Each structure stands twice: as structure tokens, then as C-alpha cells.
Amino acid sequence: MNDAFTQHRNLLFGVAYRILGSAADAEDAVQDAWVRWSAADRSTVADPRAYLVRIVSNLALDRLRSAQARREVYVGPWLPEPILTSGDTADEVGAAESVSMAMLVVLETLSPLERAVFVLREVFGFGHAEIAEAVGRSEETVRQAAHRARNHVRARRPRFPADRRRQRRVTERFLAAAAGGDLNTLLELLAPDVTVWTDGGGKVHQAMRPVTGARKVATWFATLGDRPYQGVAFADMTIEIVEVNGGPGVVFGGAGRVIAILTLDVANDGRIVGIHNVANPDKLAGIAARTVHPLDRNR
Structure with a gap:
């Protein structure tokens, strides 16, 4: 038993x-x-x-x-604790959506x-x-x-969320555009009503309110490389795309630690409708430890 x-x-x-x-x-x-x-x-x-x-x-x-x-x-927006997941079959599409950051925010x-x-x-x-x-x-x-x-x-x-391959392509394009300060590509990728939520939990400096609108969000990310983030220069960060909460997510690292997790909510038309950024160190321990959770719903 x-x-x-x-x-x-x-x-x-x-x-x-x-x-x-x-x-x-x-x-x-x-x-x-x-x-x-x-x-x-x-x-x-x-x-x-x-x-x-x-x-x-x-x-x-x-x-x-x-x-x-x-x-x-809670200080600032509260976001779910991100987890590393594993799963790549069509049967797991529903499981992936059910554990996505966007869905967990709605469940709140x-x-x-x-x-x-x-x-x-x-x-x-x-x-x-x-x-x-x-x-x-x-x-x-x-x-x-x-x-x-x-x-x-x-x-x-x-x-309807995009499939995993499209999510991955959009994530890669978004990262490249942000790293290169490419405002036009960012505007192309972002939906007009895109919203960014950042969760620092009062432990690290983050926006205290959601940021909405393609122009504001694009400008924000286009200038990422212009300033250090949590004391780490953008050029000194490690940036890795891994599976987070059932889809591609970005792990930012530096100074021997995980700095933040970024996930994009990508609609079926390929445009980004939501961005969730978790930087509260209390919520990054599982990511740092590389603990992976399978998506199998065991039903």
C-alpha cells in the first residue's frame, strides 16, 4: 500500500x-x-x-x-511560484494550459x-x-x-493559446528583440492590450503595478540592456529557455543565482497578450534546484 x-x-x-x-x-x-x-x-x-x-x-x-x-x-502583484515541467505530447496540451502562469493567475x-x-x-x-x-x-x-x-x-x-512550437519561436524572437533594443519587432510581437506583471515580493525592486499597452511594454523591454538588473549587467547574465509551467520560459541568471523567470502568454495568432516576471527569490528555489515536475495528470 x-x-x-x-x-x-x-x-x-x-x-x-x-x-x-x-x-x-x-x-x-x-x-x-x-x-x-x-x-x-x-x-x-x-x-x-x-x-x-x-x-x-x-x-x-x-x-x-x-x-x-x-x-x-503582499507587496506588489502576487504571481504563482513557477515550476520546471516536462511533457511534449499532444495529449498533454490541456495539462500544459491548466498549469500555465496565465491560468493560475485566473484561478487566483x-x-x-x-x-x-x-x-x-x-x-x-x-x-x-x-x-x-x-x-x-x-x-x-x-x-x-x-x-x-x-x-x-x-x-x-x-x-486560444498558441502551440508549443509557436510559443518557442515567439519567445526566441522576443528575447532577441529585447536584447538588441529592437523596438519595431517588439511592437510587432505584442498585442495592443498586452500586460506585464512583475513579482518581486518586496525582496527585489519591481514594478508595483501591472504595465499595460504595447508601446509602454515594448519601450520597457527595449531598454533592458541599458541598465543592470539586481546588480547584474545584461551582458553578464545567463539566459536560458526551458519548459516552465507547461510552455517555454526564460531563466535569467547571474552572480551565481537565478535572478528571474519570465513567461509569455502567446495567443494563437502569435502575439503576446501577457508577460509574467517572477523575481521574488523565495519563489525561485525550485528553479535553482532544477526540480522538474511531469505534466502527466495520472487519470
């Missing part, structure tokens, strides 16, 4: 991370689930997978309710119950009855929460 926990560990992390938006908190929830699993009378557990998901869902919900109060007083606007129900229903395909048992609510309550959450997410994620 211990093998059951090992078998479903990736699933449990995937559930907890999508509910919480924090890899560190998700790992803690999974560890707490292991403690409860170890202490349980497993001879009475007919379906270990459902049992474990129920445990980790409730642990994640409890953590999310506590975290929301802290996020309300749901209530804790709606978020848990959405994750379990839309991402992992659990039935309403299974979810009701997992979160300790009636099936009708779960159905209503699922309906509200689905409509809420659809209203805020109306664009």
Missing part, C-alpha cells in the same frame, strides 16, 4: 499545486498527506487514489484559505471551493460525486461551484 502513495505522488502534487499556486505549499500538503496516509487503517481503503486525492485536496484547501490572507497584503480570482472543484473537475476529470466526497460538500453544491468556476475561467481566458 505504500507503493500506492508513490504511484500517485505526481498526481497529488499536481492537484495541490493547481489549487495553491505555490510549489512549496504543494510539497508541504503532499508531505502532510503522506503522514495521514501512513497513520490510516489502509485495510479499509477500497480506492487508494480517491482516498489520497481527498486528503490532499482538503489539506490544500486549508492552506489556500490561510494563504489568501497573506496574499492580500476564484473562491477556494470553486478553485478546488475546477481543478478536480476540469483538469483531472473527477465526477461531481467524487469531488463532493473529496471536499466534504453536497453534490449539488459542487455542481453549482463547478458551473460558476467554469464560466468565470472562460470569461477570463477567452483566447
Whole structure:
């Protein structure tokens, strides 16, 4: 039965991370689930997978309710903690979108119950009855929460994301244009209403409010090479494109540390509609350690 926990560990992390938006908190929830699993009378557990998901869902919900109060007083925009992921098959397109930074930001606007129900229903395909048992609510309550959450997410994620190859090409062009100060190419790549969110958490200097508009955003990135960032000159940085949250992301390094993670939200027409920049060092430990999480939803 211990093998059951090992078998479903990736699933449990995937559930907890999508509910919480924090890899560190998700790992803690999974560890707490292991403690409860170890202490349980497993001879009475007919379906270990459902049992474990129920445990980790409730642990994640409890953590999310506590975290929301802290996020309300967070310095500057709060963004999810980025993670390195692995997956390159067509079957994983839905999994990649569900863990994207853009989607996790939208999930932040749901209530804790709606978020848990959405994750379990839309991402992992659990039935309403299974979810009701997992979160300790009636099936009708779960159905209503699922309906509200689905409509809420659809209203805020109306664009179809680009495929991975196009995302990669756009990311490479964006980086080259920013490094070369090519304002015209940046304007070509950016949607008119593009928005940049930067998360320094009060630990490093970042924009305190989102920056919106192609001209403002293009000008900002075209001048990146003109000034040091966190004390590191642009020419001295290491810049690497890796898979972050299901798509291409940019790891900026320098002075022996990871400085920031940049991800682009690319629409199906190839234009960038959102940019998320995480520089809070508390959220970069997993990236620095090169911890990789598979996209497999284990369903």
C-alpha cells in the first residue's frame, strides 16, 4: 500500500499545486498527506487514489484559505511560484494550459471551493460525486461551484493559446528583440492590450503595478540592456529557455543565482497578450534546484 502513495505522488502534487499556486505549499500538503496516509487503517481503503486525492485536496484547501490572507497584503502583484515541467505530447496540451502562469493567475480570482472543484473537475476529470466526497460538500453544491468556476475561467481566458512550437519561436524572437533594443519587432510581437506583471515580493525592486499597452511594454523591454538588473549587467547574465509551467520560459541568471523567470502568454495568432516576471527569490528555489515536475495528470 505504500507503493500506492508513490504511484500517485505526481498526481497529488499536481492537484495541490493547481489549487495553491505555490510549489512549496504543494510539497508541504503532499508531505502532510503522506503522514495521514501512513497513520490510516489502509485495510479499509477500497480506492487508494480517491482516498489520497481527498486528503490532499482538503489539506490544500486549508492552506489556500490561510494563504489568501497573506496574499492580500503582499507587496506588489502576487504571481504563482513557477515550476520546471516536462511533457511534449499532444495529449498533454490541456495539462500544459491548466498549469500555465496565465491560468493560475485566473484561478487566483476564484473562491477556494470553486478553485478546488475546477481543478478536480476540469483538469483531472473527477465526477461531481467524487469531488463532493473529496471536499466534504453536497453534490449539488459542487455542481453549482463547478458551473460558476467554469464560466468565470472562460470569461477570463477567452483566447486560444498558441502551440508549443509557436510559443518557442515567439519567445526566441522576443528575447532577441529585447536584447538588441529592437523596438519595431517588439511592437510587432505584442498585442495592443498586452500586460506585464512583475513579482518581486518586496525582496527585489519591481514594478508595483501591472504595465499595460504595447508601446509602454515594448519601450520597457527595449531598454533592458541599458541598465543592470539586481546588480547584474545584461551582458553578464545567463539566459536560458526551458519548459516552465507547461510552455517555454526564460531563466535569467547571474552572480551565481537565478535572478528571474519570465513567461509569455502567446495567443494563437502569435502575439503576446501577457508577460509574467517572477523575481521574488523565495519563489525561485525550485528553479535553482532544477526540480522538474511531469505534466502527466495520472487519470
